[in-house]
Amino acid sequence: MLALQGRSLLGDAHNGLFLAAPRRTGKSTFLQGDLAPALQQAGVEVVYVDLWADTRRDPGTLIAEAIARALEAHLGLVARTARKAGLKAVKVAGALEIDTGKIGQIDGLNLVDALRSLQQAAGKPVALIIDEAQHALTSEAGEAAMTALKSARDQMNQPGRVNLMLVMSGSDRDKLLRLVVNAGAPFYGSQIQALPPLDTGFIAHVAGLVEAQRPDLVPVDRAALQEAFAAFGHRPQFFMAAMGAVLSPLSGHSGRFEPALQQAARDQQAQDEAQMESDYLGLKPTEQVLLWRMLDQGPRFRPYDAEALRFYRDKLGRPVSVQQAQKALESLRQRTPALVWKSARGEYAVEDAAMHRWFQARRDAGTWPPDPQQGRLLPDDA
CATH class of the missing domain: 3.40.50.300 (P-loop containing nucleotide triphosphate hydrolases)
Incomplete structure (x- = not known):
């Protein structure tokens, strides 16, 4: 202030x-x-x-x-x-x-x-x-x-x-x-x-609400809640929805609720990653290498420079023209939801920043690209 x-x-x-x-x-x-x-x-x-x-x-x-x-x-x-x-x-x-x-x-x-x-x-x-x-x-x-x-x-x-x-x-x-x-x-x-994510104060508030409404669960394991919240990407909407589900009398859970909440967080994380992998694998090969380059370069991404065109050729095993790259970028923008963002000045970026984190995690784990054939890409119509 x-x-x-x-x-x-x-x-x-x-x-x-x-x-x-x-x-x-x-x-x-x-x-x-x-x-x-x-x-x-x-x-x-x-x-x-x-x-x-x-x-x-x-x-x-x-x-x-x-x-x-x-x-x-x-x-x-x-x-x-x-x-x-x-x-x-x-x-x-x-x-x-x-x-x-x-x-x-x-x-x-x-x-x-x-x-x-x-x-x-x-x-x-x-x-x-x-x-x-x-x-x-x-x-x-x-x-x-x-x-x-x-x-x-x-x-x-x-x-x-x-x-x-x-x-x-x-x-x-x-x-x-x-x-x-x-x-x-x-x-x-x-x-x-x-902007710092919600932290221990938020977790303490949620734990206090649970303890006030469910005395049988006192004390709530705050460390377990914090771990689950982090796995949900510090997104309170998903976290609270999962809390409501595991605490519901209809959930069928008995005993402590924290393990079920942690499992729900892991399931959500796996679901998010599976959706991104599905989106990526559903693209044509030229679109895949364009998105790959964008994820790798971040704000340094230039779609048509010599290095980018060399990257596309190396990954596809064939040259990609500027016109083909333009067509692939436009296709990525027109998808629902869009995978690529474009500024009025012609700058491009991945629409959802979460894809950068997914890409980085897979690359660090040595599991990129998300392809059963380890990146062997076939020709397309682009």
Whole structure:
């Protein structure tokens, strides 16, 4: 909190806080249930937008509309009064004029002016929280919105006073890095921070609930719960669902429930890995080697450079043209669910970051590629 407000000697959060955490590990719950209320309690106007709330709509539009709704909430009474008086425009804090007929619409009012107007109308600092911010990079309007937000930050914040706080989260650190990692990135120089997963405090809370409702299970083995939670990938939704199942009177379990919970975690992990293996083996050979290269290279992936084309040829035993690679990438993007993500600048990445962890684990274990014939790939139509 202090860092966001520019009151901490260390860190750069007042220039933008970038948080990365895997999907379903409680990131959005933290942003909406913990961070946003804490900011509001500290006298900050909070605007929250989830860019995955509707992936069919342009992320730039979603950002603009979230800011517009917050602005309209503050100016609604002023606007109605102005209209009754026959005025066409109202002034915010005696400065910026806003067309009362366009309040709630960003067309004609850029994001910088809209955020400045919101801060002046609210009479307090503004915090814009963008969940799944990496999705903004998938459209030109989204990229433009990010650049505008950087400009708004630079114009609205002054030494010793932060009027605009930017918090951006992502479920894939590699994708989020594209907002900060090179000189052309809108927030070049900022750092990505890993959002810590739920820890022993969460496990203690769950164990306490079980002990309160089931005295016959006192004491609950907290270490066993922690191990199961880790095996579930620190995903509370899956963990709690499994807890409910093994504690149900209909489960058929007798005695201690912890071993059954640990087994459920191992089963879930095996199921996740089996699904990824099935997805991979269901691809055409050219698609497989493209995905293999992407998993191996991460943010360094370049689909058509000489090294990549050599890699494809070595694995397939035949050359792959740029056109064939393009066709394979597009096929990977069009799958349901998509296996590959593409930015507006033509950068590619694996859609689900969990595949990177699966790939790394198999490679470390010497079981990559996941093919009974150890990577012997046959020609395809690509």
